[in-house]
Amino acid sequence: MxxxxxxxxxxxxxxxxxxxxxxxxxxxxICGGTGCRVYGSEMVADRFRQExxxxxxxxxxxxxxxxxxxxxxxxQGPLVVLRPSEIMYVHVKxxxxxxxxxxxxxxxxxxxxxxxxxxxxxxxxxxxxDVPFYKHQQRLILNLNGLIDPLDINEYxxxxxxxxxxxxxxxxxxxxxxxxxxxxxxxGRGGAGFPTGLKWExxxxxxxxxxxxxxxxxxxxxxxxxxxxxxxxxxxxxxxGMIIGAYAMGARRGYVYIRAEYPxxxxxxxxxxxxxxxxxxxxxxxxxxxxxxxxxxxxxxxxFVCGEETALMASIEGRxxxxxxxxxxxxxxxxxxxxxxxxxVKSWASVPIIIDRGPEFFASIGTPSSKGTMxxxxxxxxxxxxxxxxxxxxxxxxxxxDIGGGVPGGKQFKAAQIGGPSGGCIxxxxxxxxxxxxxxxxxxxxxxxxxxxxxxxxxxxxxxxxFFMAFTQEESCGKCVPCRIGTKAMLSTLERxxxxxxxxxxxxxxxxxxxxxxxxxxxxxxxxxxxxxxxxLRYFREEYQAHIHQGRCPAKVCKGLISYSVLEENCTGCxxxxxxxxxxxxxxxxxxxxxxxxEKCNRCGTxxxxxxxxAVQVV
Amino acid sequence: xxxxxxxxxxxxxxxxxxxxxxxVLPLMHLAQHEYGYMSQEAMREVAEILDLDPTQVLSLxxxxxLYYEEPVGKYVMEICxxxxxxxxxxxxxxxxxxxxxxxxVDATTEDGLFTIKTVMCLGACDRAPMLQCNLKFEENLDExxxxxxxxxxxxxxVSEQKSPSIVEKIVAYAK
Ligand SMILES: Cc1cc2nc3c(=O)[nH]c(=O)nc-3n(C[C@H](O)[C@H](O)[C@H](O)COP(=O)(O)O)c2cc1C
Ligand code: FES
Numbered sequence: 001m002x003x004x005x006x007x008x009x010x011x012x013x014x015x016x017x018x019x020x021x022x023x024x025x026x027x028x029x030i031c032g033g034t035g036c037r038v039y040g041s042e043m044v045a046d047r048f049r050q051e052x053x054x055x056x057x058x059x060x061x062x063x064x065x066x067x068x069x070x071x072x073x074x075x076q077g078p079l080v081v082l083r084p085s086e087i088m089y090v091h092v093k094x095x096x097x098x099x100x101x102x103x104x105x106x107x108x109x110x111x112x113x114x115x116x117x118x119x120x121x122x123x124x125x126x127x128x129x130d131v132p133f134y135k136h137q138q139r140l141i142l143n144l145n146g147l148i149d150p151l152d153i154n155e156y157x158x159x160x161x162x163x164x165x166x167x168x169x170x171x172x173x174x175x176x177x178x179x180x181x182x183x184x185x186x187x188g189r190g191g192a193g194f195p196t197g198l199k200w201e202x203x204x205x206x207x208x209x210x211x212x213x214x215x216x217x218x219x220x221x222x223x224x225x226x227x228x229x230x231x232x233x234x235x236x237x238x239x240x241g242m243i244i245g246a247y248a249m250g251a252r253r254g255y256v257y258i259r260a261e262y263p264x265x266x267x268x269x270x271x272x273x274x275x276x277x278x279x280x281x282x283x284x285x286x287x288x289x290x291x292x293x294x295x296x297x298x299x300x301x302x303x304f305v306c307g308e309e310t311a312l313m314a315s316i317e318g319r320x321x322x323x324x325x326x327x328x329x330x331x332x333x334x335x336x337x338x339x340x341x342x343x344x345v346k347s348w349a350s351v352p353i354i355i356d357r358g359p360e361f362f363a364s365i366g367t368p369s370s371k372g373t374m375x376x377x378x379x380x381x382x383x384x385x386x387x388x389x390x391x392x393x394x395x396x397x398x399x400x401x402d403i404g405g406g407v408p409g410g411k412q413f414k415a416a417q418i419g420g421p422s423g424g425c426i427x428x429x430x431x432x433x434x435x436x437x438x439x440x441x442x443x444x445x446x447x448x449x450x451x452x453x454x455x456x457x458x459x460x461x462x463x464x465x466x467f468f469m470a471f472t473q474e475e476s477c478g479k480c481v482p483c484r485i486g487t488k489a490m491l492s493t494l495e496r497x498x499x500x501x502x503x504x505x506x507x508x509x510x511x512x513x514x515x516x517x518x519x520x521x522x523x524x525x526x527x528x529x530x531x532x533x534x535x536x537l538r539y540f541r542e543e544y545q546a547h548i549h550q551g552r553c554p555a556k557v558c559k560g561l562i563s564y565s566v567l568e569e570n571c572t573g574c575x576x577x578x579x580x581x582x583x584x585x586x587x588x589x590x591x592x593x594x595x596x597x598x599e600k601c602n603r604c605g606t607x608x609x610x611x612x613x614x615a616v617q618v619v
Numbered sequence: 620x621x622x623x624x625x626x627x628x629x630x631x632x633x634x635x636x637x638x639x640x641x642x643v644l645p646l647m648h649l650a651q652h653e654y655g656y657m658s659q660e661a662m663r664e665v666a667e668i669l670d671l672d673p674t675q676v677l678s679l680x681x682x683x684x685l686y687y688e689e690p691v692g693k694y695v696m697e698i699c700x701x702x703x704x705x706x707x708x709x710x711x712x713x714x715x716x717x718x719x720x721x722x723x724v725d726a727t728t729e730d731g732l733f734t735i736k737t738v739m740c741l742g743a744c745d746r747a748p749m750l751q752c753n754l755k756f757e758e759n760l761d762e763x764x765x766x767x768x769x770x771x772x773x774x775x776x777v778s779e780q781k782s783p784s785i786v787e788k789i790v791a792y793a794k
Contacts, residue, residue, distance in 0.1 A: 222704075225743065229742075260648070260685055302686075318636075319679075379706075379744040380703055380706040380707075455706065467705065604711075604714065
């Protein structure tokens with residue numbers, strides 16, 4: 001371990017760490033996330049610099065170059081937020097910039113046409129925090145995303161960063177830190193919801209002076225990307241959490257296990273580790289306390305199962321990532337046989353907040369059994385896709401309707417899949433469920449890592465379940481038989497049903513097999529793999545039955561059960577579908593009604609999506 | 620020989636682990652960068668550096684999906700067709716891309732330029748359809764943007780400017 005090049009003076013740190021949340025210099029923040037960039041935010045930023053110069057204004061223009069440290073509201077881009085007034089303009093074009101500078105920045109007026117219009121109420125909303133998308137949120141962990149430059153440790157420090165580690169090292173003994181985390185009620189955010197403080201205590205109580213802490217950033221659930229976003233937007237908070245944890249447990253070495261598919265996150269993390277080391281937060285004798293700790297980054301290599309803690313440790317050790325039975329738990333025998341504590345990115349990132357703002361504050365948010373906030377990624381068929389951070393206990397309806405803005409295109413909400421491939425779906429009749437670990441479990445879903453995939457009425461739930469089964473089947477590491485063979489059998493049954501070849505008895509078979517896999521598998525992957533099937537069976541049984549008994553896919557998705565035909569009265573004979581049909585199944589001539597040859601048609605749906613006259617129908 | 624070409628880097632990687640063997644995955648990243656895929660040669664070299672049996676490297680390369688066991692094109696387009704993206708038309712996008720390049724998933728175009736792969740969630744679900752190419756995300760894609768991307772990459776390939784910066788980046792990244 002290298003000696004820190006400069007150890008930060010504690011008083012210097014204290015001086016820098018003013019509790020200040022919003023920059024006081026007039027700042028124009030333009031989201032530079034990929035979404036906004038596509039809409040031209042760079043040109044908007046350039047134009048701002050020119051116009052401000054020309055007008056002789058003292059203001060900072062920040063194009064924030066974070067790909068997902070973004071504001072999470074990409075549909076409305078480019079987004080421009082003026083601080084400290086927090087006025088937000090949407091869909092800003094370079095040609096709007098002179099007007100913004102003259103009228104808003106200099107004269108203090110609002111420009112109505114650039115304001116966000118709430119699709120529900122039709123209201124024009126001028127301040128960022130009043131937009132419904134933000135209003136129902138409580139951003140504890142994501143609060144600095146988009147506000148600070150993740151590549152500059154000083155910006156984090158200026159916002160109160162590293163104050164918590166300073167407090168721990170200076171004033172709290174390790175057992176006191178653990179007690180604080182326990183009192184906060186924090187439960188692991190990686191899926192299972194195990195109480196974090198308790199886990200730390202187990203690890204602390206193990207003998208031996210070489211212990212490890214690991215940050216699990218292997219985020220693999222389809223639809224979940226908050227861990228990536230946290231690391232890209234504010235990597236120091238995760239590091240600070242790990243340093244505090246290491247101090248509490250007596251660990252001397254830490255690893256962040258992160259997916260290689262996240263290059264920007266890896267880059268920001270590397271920079272953060274180097275800066276933290278240079279500033280004396282990592283390395284020998286941290287802040288002069290005598291405590292030594294350093295962090296290394298290891299890259300995942302593309303195996304979903306490596307998110308499971310024992311598989312993850314095997315992977316760091318350079319072996320195939322196969323889970324092993326527990327006990328012994330990682331706290332007893334972990335990485336290279338040493339006591340090890342693994343937490344998820346969000347769990348680590350919550351720790352500095354708990355120390356800094358007090359366990360009582362954290363515990364005041366949420367429900368009796370689930371404390372603090374949870375980050376969800378709203379994806380799929382929903383108007384406002386993006387990351388949202390909400391207090392535990394919020395209802396699913398608030399998430400989907402108030403924050404997510406509902407389902408696009410006037411379609412009906414059909415289900416929300418929560419907890420990824422280990423989770424379950426929640427149907428419309430349970431939209432009022434409170435989001436907490438226990439309520440979700442009672443409905444057959446789990447909190448999981450926060451992926452929230454919304455499906456609209458056009459989604460076939462059998463196909464949906466088949467998708468997840470295909471995922472887990474593919475990702476099964478193959479070590480234990482129930483998971484390896486069982487998921488295959490479930491998948492082939494589902495495929496048969498989707499192909500229109502379902503048989504009576506299939507549903508009972510799926511249920512029975514599902515329950516067996518759950519009880520007999522070695523790791524969480526197999527133990528949860530049947531959940532999406534079981535929960536769709538629970539809530540959408542008629543849809544399965546329609547496939548099997550009536551040879552019908554009510555959502556018109558399953559290719560084996562649908563056919564395409566031309567509605568003669570709508571067809572204008574424009575030849576668009578005919579020319580794009582990949583199998584040449586469409587016959588006809590210019591200005592003549594076309595026909596689809598069912599034999600040749602491979603049901604790709606190209607004609608359906610291309611027809612501008614609604615002349616192609618699915619039956 | 621990566622052992623010579625990247626001697627410094629390799630030493631640094633090995634030093635980060637309590638035992639040499641554990642450095643195998645990062646070294647495989649490095650070898651793949653050098654050879655484009657995990658060729659027999661690449662596996663043998665990694666095994667030799669770490670005193671492993673080449674079959675151990677082989678089994679790792681089979682287990683982890685980021686190691687390619689076949690040669691790939693100059694540009695590997697990894698299209699996410701995981702659930703959230705599928706709900707936004709990723710499968711149709713894959714079909715379109717394959718048709719356009721006259722290829723199939725996992726195969727490489729005749730000019731050796733492009734390989735299309737489908738991958739698991741890349742964490743850009745709200746901007747689907749999307750793909751990753753050269754460690755860069757291309758998001759909110761449609762046919763028109765895909766055409767532009769192809770044109771850009773073809774141009775880049777012709778002027779042989781697969782920018783050294785990208786190569787450097789990958790090396791830095793594999794460390
Ligand atoms: C198949 C499988 C995949 C998992 N993937 C992840 C993951 O990507 N990220 C994560 O934090 N935990 C994941 N977990 C949970 C971990 O095993 C472990 O419980 C978690 O990292 C503990 O952290 P926490 O206590 O902070 O939740 C996964 C578990 C299983 C069974
Ligand atoms: S599902 Fe495709 S990026 Fe997440």
